[in-house]
Amino acid sequence: MPLGNFASLIHFLPELAVTATILLLVVVHVAGKNRQSAAPALLSLAGVGAALLLAALQPASAGRSLFEGMVALDGFAIFFKALTALATIVVIFMSMDSGELAGRSQAEYYIFLLSVLLGMFLLTASTDIVMLYLSLELVSIPSYLLAGYLKGRESSTEAAMKYVVYGATASGVMIYGFSLLYGLTGTTQIGEIGRALATGDAPLPVLLAAVMVTVGFGFKIAAVPFHMWSPDVYEGAPTPITAFLSVGPKAAGFAVLVRFFYTVFASPDVAAGVWKISSRVDWTLLFGVLSAVTMSVGNLVAVNQTNVKRLLAYSSIAHAGYMLMGFVLLTPAGLQAILFYLVVYLFMNLGAFYVVILVANGTRSENISDYSGLGSRAPFAAVSLAIFLFALTGIPPFSGFIGKVYLFAEVINRGVYWLAVVAALNSVVSLYYYARIVKVMFLEDPKDSTELPVPLFPRSVLCFLAIPTLLLGVYWEPVARVAANSVKLLAF
Amino acid sequence: MTGPANLIFYALAALTVGSAVLVAVLPNIVYAAVALLFSFAGVAGLYVFLSADFLAATQVLVYVGGILILILFAVFLSNRISDVKISNPARFQWQAALLCLALFGVLSTTAVRTVFPLKHGLTYQPTTAEIGELLMTRYLLPFEAASVLLLAALIGAALLSRPDGKGKGSADMEEPK
Secondary structure: OOOOHHHHHHHOHHHHHHHHHHHHHHHHHHHOOOOOOOHHHHHHHHHHHHHHHHHHHOOOOOOEEEHHHOEEEOHHHHHHHHHHHHHHHHHHHHHHHOOOOOOOOOHHHHHHHHHHHHHHHHHHHEOEHHHHHHHHHHHHHHHHHHHOOOOOOHHHHHHHHHHHHHHHHHHHHHHHHHHHHHHHHOOOEHHHHHHHHHHOOOHHHHHHHHHHHHHHHHHHHOOOOOOOHHHHHHHHOOHHHHHHHHHHHHHHHHHHHHHHHHHHOEEEEOOOOEEEEOOOOOHHHHHHHHHHHHHHHHHHHHOOOOEHHHHHHHHHHHHHHHHHHHHOOOOHHHHHHHHHHHHHHHHHHHHHHHHHHHHHHHHOOOEHHHHOOHHHHOHHHHHHHHHHHHHHHOOOOOHHHHHHHHHHHHHHHOOOHHHHHHHHHHHHHHHHHHHHHHHHHHHOOOOOOOOOOOOHHHHHHHHHHHHHHHHHHHOOHHHHHHHHHHHHOOOO | OOOHHHHHHHHHHHHHHHHHHHHHHOOOHHHHHHHHHHHHHHHHHHHHHOOOHHHHHHHHHHHHHHHHHHHHHHHHHOOOHHHOOOOOOOOOHHHHHHHHHHHHHHHHHHHHHOOOOOOOOOOOOOOHHHHHHHHHOOOHHHHHHHHHHHHHHHHHHHHHHOOOOOOOHHHHHOOOO
């Protein structure tokens, strides 16, 4: 039985904390005289920190349906709340250091950032397509504003414009798919839609609905062929936002993709402990191909990039491809691999972008050629970046390797050998372009040998990101266990 | 539906789709905006047919009355918007037409051949009270989420339209040379 609106509030504390912080930010913005003060950043840190704490304290044992069946409170939702809140905290640290955002009005920036966070909280928990669509827009619309936050810079405005056009198209197509599902089943609850489809027999509209919904979610996780927006948006947006988009909304996109498809187009097979496709539409094959194409396009195009933000954009497309491998298997272990990979990916990807910000603050450049000699100019930043890049490649003993082992092991376990081969070949390609940056940093002579100072605060944040990247490569057991526990509760 | 009701439905559908085609095809943006007006009005008529009286009224108030007037204001207030050089000229027209035809085939086949479950014995009743009650009970959370979304969008609109304060803000008001 879903809880009523008032009874649900006690289980809704992280979201309430974020909402209260947004409202406080509005008050601070109106009351404060100084547009550039650090107060909004610190207030947001406190608010998101509280939300993270409250999410972590939520009991993961019992799956509950809240607000008359609009959102679910289960281990899966709690996991993603904690993950996205953590990513937001790191992004707030990055934003405080960013030279791009200095001198611009601060309060609005954090209002948008926290609105996206609230949207992600709701999106990962939605069990009703009305709620799902609204929370998707709550993630998207402030993201457009954040991408265009550098008013007056042409690339930032272009990024926002492209993001709006692609985003509107993707959600329009997705809504069409939702309307087909509603027309077939007469309900907006995804659990009921799933049960109705399991007994029905209408392959064509179900297939069409699945494809159309995939467009909306594929846009959020930047899977090929819905990735067209991401290189331009990632390049033009302020770098902290690029980092945020590549981790936060992508993770939320995976969460909603899993929850929606595993509830609507598949049903749990309790005896075997896996999910099975409930309609006659074999969408797992579709996603298998999507996964292979996504990782291949991402990696192959990344090879030729000269701008480091664009390179990381294509690399993040490729990583979405790797994670999709876990999605097609319909097994708890596959999902566990995705969740574990997302944790690892959070640290290594945010870390790489953080170094990009620090270098750009000093050199005003995002070109790979300007990273030459970084090893002697800023050894700490260069070594950290090397760690993050090797982790992204998936070389032992870094954490990215363990993430990939979990994914590959389950793919091979389920006998999808062709996908494993494609992914292995892709990892080799990715080594080339990640290692090229490392080579430029350490083996090429600097064009300008002045030292790039990295103050204490960025150093400590870099350590906060680099230590888990290293540690999870040798001692990953607790995180893997949390990921495994978060999967079990999904089907309720 | 039989007889005249059927005829009115097809007239409304033709109005909606026909004006939507005109919006896409007409080169003059003012004409396109006016065609959009008729398309929106046609959709409002379709809502009436679905016995969604509240939605029909909202469609007229928000889209026809609000959004379209705003678009027309924006068009009239912007200098030389009607003879702007478009940077991305129409290319691949044949390929696009083929793709659209294929998509149309799939969508219409689905719409026609699918047996959607129908509700029988519906009486046409006002829906406003029911919508109001649902918004305060079952759909309270989406309603509140929408309010946060609108707040963020409002602040965003204010931010985007506000001059930067460094004298740069007036730059985009100047005429392109």
